[in-house]
Every structure is written in structure tokens, then in C-alpha cells.
Amino acid sequence: MTGTNARHGRNDLDLHWTPTRRVAGCSDDSASYWDFGDRKEDPIHRIHSYPAKFPAFITTKALEYAEQQGLGVNVVADVFCGCGTTAVEAKRNGKNFWGCDINPVATLIAKVKTRHYRDAVLARYFDAIRDEFRRIESSPEDHARVSDRIRYWFEEPNIDDLIRLDRAIRRRTPANSPYRAFFLCGFSNILKPTSRWLTKSIKAQLDPHKSPRGVMDAFEDQFALMRNACGRSRIPTSDRRIRIRTQNFLASREPACRVDLIVTSPPYVTSYDYADIHQLSTLWLRCASDYRALRKNMLGNQYGVKPPAPAAVKSLGATAAETYRRLRREDRRKAHSVARYFLDMDKAVAKCWRMLNASGMAVFVIGNTQYKGVRIDNAKYLANCMERAGFRDIESFPRKVSWKIMTPYRNARGRFTRDSTQRRVYGEEFVVAGRRR
Ligand SMILES: C[S@@+](CC[C@H](N)C(=O)[O-])C[C@H]1O[C@@H](n2cnc3c(N)ncnc32)[C@H](O)[C@@H]1O
Numbered sequence: 273m274t275g276t277n278a279r280h281g282r283n284d285l286d287l288h289w290t291p292t293r294r295v296a297g298c299s300d301d302s303a304s305y306w307d308f309g310d311r312k313e314d315p316i317h318r319i320h321s322y323p324a325k326f327p328a329f330i331t332t333k334a335l336e337y338a339e340q341q342g343l344g345v346n347v348v349a350d351v352f353c354g355c356g357t358t359a360v361e362a363k364r365n366g367k368n369f370w371g372c373d374i375n376p377v378a379t380l381i382a383k384v385k386t387r388h389y390r391d392a393v394l395a396r397y398f399d400a401i402r403d404e405f406r407r408i409e410s411s412p413e414d415h416a417r418v419s420d421r422i423r424y425w426f427e428e429p430n431i432d433d434l435i436r437l438d439r440a441i442r443r444r445t446p447a448n449s450p451y452r453a454f455f456l457c458g459f460s461n462i463l464k465p466t467s468r469w470l471t472k473s474i475k476a477q478l479d480p481h482k483s484p485r486g487v488m489d490a491f492e493d494q495f496a497l498m499r500n501a502c503g504r505s506r507i508p509t510s511d512r513r514i515r516i517r518t519q520n521f522l523a524s525r526e527p528a529c530r531v532d533l534i535v536t537s538p539p540y541v542t543s544y545d546y547a548d549i550h551q552l553s554t555l556w557l558r559c560a561s562d563y564r565a566l567r568k569n570m571l572g573n574q575y576g577v578k579p580p581a582p583a584a585v586k587s588l589g590a591t592a593a594e595t596y597r598r599l600r601r602e603d604r605r606k607a608h609s610v611a612r613y614f615l616d617m618d619k620a621v622a623k624c625w626r627m628l629n630a631s632g633m634a635v636f637v638i639g640n641t642q643y644k645g646v647r648i649d650n651a652k653y654l655a656n657c658m659e660r661a662g663f664r665d666i667e668s669f670p671r672k673v674s675w676k677i678m679t680p681y682r683n684a685r686g687r688f689t690r691d692s693t694q695r696r697v698y699g700e701e702f703v704v705a706g707r708r709r
Pocket residue numbers: 322323324325326351352353354355356357358372373374375378519520521522536537538539540546569570571
């Protein structure tokens with residue numbers, strides 16, 4: 273494979289995004305090594321929905337790829353770990369793991385997925401929770417504490433049931449135990465079906481025609497799904513160390529630990545608003561009294577971003593600075609948030625470099641976006657950041673996003689569809705890898 277940084281200038285690496293670059297050992301010429309996995313995903317990956325979750329096989333491929341390059345991997349990290357896809361796969365492959373995410377809902381799911389639960393204990397807790405739920409009543413004070421935001425999404429009978437279910441879980445499971453986290457994770461995943469949130473929408477949108485599901489009915493099904501997933505999961509109950517933190521990756525300059533391989537997918541600018549999408553869970557799980565507070569420090573946040581200083585724009589490199597200037601002509605606020613994102617990505621990539629052991633590797637999965645006709649080449653910019661940080665042997669591989677091949681359009685309500693009259697979404701993203709040497 274060809275290294276790229278030798279060929280290009282420091283500030284503006286011009287990677288050639290050829291469609292079929294191969295990885296040694298990949299036998300199929302027509303597909304990228306990174307397009308498809310060799311096995312079905314472990315059922316544990318499906319216990320809670322999460323937008324922008326990447327396919328589980330990416331981690332296994334990254335481990336294989338690192339080994340092909342002669343890297344021995346003991347500790348894997350995901351610095352934007354989301355719902356814990358890399359964490360689960362690192363554990364499945366017998367590796368230690370360190371990960372963080374700024375979103376507490378994400379880290380709750382990630383922790384639950386990487387723990388081991390005893391089936392008989394789960395069944396006992398579930399019965400106790402259901403009995404408690406039937407027995408207890410909510411009080412007028414409980415209802416007085418319910419926020420207007422929750423009232424906007426939920427009908428009164430389901431609000432009452434959710435108050436009782438939340439209380440039953442907290443009364444019948446030990447505080448801070450993995451079992452409490454398990455049931456709260458289940459509780460979190462029934463919030464959209466039991467509310468008037470437009471089904472499968474990745475935007476906060478109310479469906480006035482929806483008949484929300486009953487709370488206990490949905491919770492029973494959710495428990496069955498999670499119990500079944502735990503029973504069928506092939507993740508070994510190994511002694512590997514799995515550490516997952518709720519934190520802003522950029523909060524400190526120095527990394528919390530050193531690792532051999534980073535496999536991560538940063539947020540894409542102008543893509544998802546994670547605080548918005550998870551507002552039901554954030555509010556019910558009491559992670560924040562105002563879900564919008566979680567936007568602060570989220571990469572790609574588009575609210576309340578100040579204009580960047582001219583020197584900061586210059587430091588982005590020629591391509592990103594040009595993207596900023598073109599966007600500013602269309603929408604100043606958006607342009608500022610894209611510049612902020614670029615600056616944050618630069619810091620995040622530099623911190624990843626510091627986090628790696630000598631000769632360690634980082635594998636980023638990232639897609640490009642477009643706003644008002646301005647193409648935002650996140651992948652190319654990321655490669656620029658990697659070069660600035662000191663990464664060597666930077667390689668980029670386009671990969672097809674398989675589920676977007678089936679439904680390559682998105683309608684005005686944010687739903688993916690086959691309807692070709694709707695807006696086309698990107699069917700391709702990039703795996704960008706580099707070494708610390
Ligand atoms: C593309 S998603 C990662 C999805 C993950 N690969 C998975 O499979 O679930 C990006 C994640 O970055 C997180 N994030 C955004 N800003 C962050 C920050 N400053 N520090 C840590 N995590 C952040 C978001 O909450 C989101 O979960």
C-alpha cells in the first residue's frame with residue numbers, strides 16, 4: 273500500500289479517494305475490504321437503538337488490519353464510543369478496552385452491552401419490578417415534577433406508568449449495580465415507542481396520529497429481547513478490562529491511558545444532533561434537567577457557536593478554510609459551527625496520537641456531508657489533521673454503507689426511504705488509518 277504523507281504538503285493533504293483500494297489479504301477485487309463482515313452481528317448489539325452506530329465488523333477488520341501491519345494489540349480504545357460497538361467487539365476478540373462518550377445515554381448502553389448478566393438473576397429482578405409496578409401508585413408531587421417537555425411527548429396514562437416503572441426499577445434493584453443499569457437501559461429503549469415520537473425518525477418530530485404502545489407491554493417485550501440477546505451472545509466472560517467513561521474527550525489535553533489501537537467514528541458535522549435525538553432518555557433518566565445542556569462540548573454542535581478568529585481559520589489548511597468561506601456565503605451560523613467542528617477535530621486527532629503507544633494505530637470511520645450545495649469533505653480534513661498530528665502511513669479506504677444501498681433517500685421527516693423523489697443520502701463513507709511512529 274502506498275503511504276500518502278510523503279507525497280503531499282503538510283497543511284493540505286490531497287488524498288486520492290479511489291473507489292476500490294484493496295487491503296492485502298482481501299480476495300474480492302470488486303469490494304473494499306471494509307464493506308462487509310464475515311459473520312452475523314452479535315445479538316447484544318441490538319438491545320438499544322443508537323443513531324450512527326457503525327457495523328460491528330469494522331472493529332474486527334481493524335484488528336486484522338493492524339495485525340497485518342505487524343502491530344500487536346492489547347488495548348483498544350474508542351474515544352467517541354457511542355453505544356459501545358467497538359467495546360463489545362474488543363471484548364469478543366479478547367482485548368482490553370478504554371472508551372468515552374460525552375452522552376450519558378450512550379455510555380449507559382455501552383456499559384450494559386459489555387457486562388455479563390446471570391439469567392436467573394435477571395428473571396428474578398424482572399418479576400420483582402413487575403410486581404412492584406403493579407403495587408405502587410404515583411403521587412400528585414410526582415406528576416408536578418414532570419416537565420413540559422415530557423408532557424409534549426407523552427400522553428398522561430403513559431406518563432403515570434413510566435413514573436411507576438422508573439420507581440419500581442430503582443426500588444427493586446441495588447443502586448449502582450449492573451442489574452439496575454440493565455433495566456434502566458431497557459426503560460430507555462421503550463421511551464420512543466411509548467411516546468408520540470415519529471417512529472424511526474432521527475429528528476425530534478411528533479406524530480399526531482400515532483398510538484403509543486402501553487408501557488408494561490413494551491417493557492416486557494424489551495426485557496425478552498435483552499434477555500434473549502444476553503443468552504445468545506457469544507461474547508466471552510473474559511477477565512479483560514473494559515473501562516467506559518462519560519466525558520468530553522477534549523476536556524483534558526493528556527489522555528487517560530495509552531492504547532495500541534483506536535477504532536472510532538467521530539460525529540459528522542451537520543449530521544445528527546445527539547442531544548436532541550436522546551432527549552426522552554436524558555429527561556427520564558435525569559441525566560440533565562434541560563437536554564439541550566448536553567449539546568455543550570459535543571463535536572458538531574450547531575448552537576451558540578461563536579465566529580472563529582481569522583488565525584484559527586487559517587490554521588485549518590487551505591481546503592477547510594475554503595469550505596468555511598463558501599459556507600459563510602450561504603449561512604453564517606452553519607459556517608461557524610463547521611469551523612468549530614474542524615478545530616475540535618484537529619484537537620481530537622492530536623489527542624488520539626498522544627494516546628497511542630509507540631507504533632500504535634488509529635482507524636477512523638467518517639463520512640462526507642453537504643450543506644446548501646457546499647461539499648464538506650470531513651474525510652479529507654481528518655486526514656489533514658492526522659498528518660498535522662504526526663501520523664504516518666495514512667491510508668484512506670472508501671466503504672459502502674450497506675443499509676443505505678437499500679434505502680438511499682431521506683424524506684422531510686428524516687426517515688430513510690427508497691423513494692427516489694426524496695433527498696439522496698451518502699452511500700459511501702471512509703476508513704482512514706494511520707500509525708504513530
Ligand atoms: C458517530 S457516533 C459514534 C457511534 C459509535 N461508533 C457506535 O457504534 O455507537 C459519535 C459519538 O461521539 C459522541 N461525542 C460527540 N462529542 C463528543 C465529545 N466532545 N467527547 C466525547 N464524545 C463525543 C456522540 O455523543 C456520539 O455518540
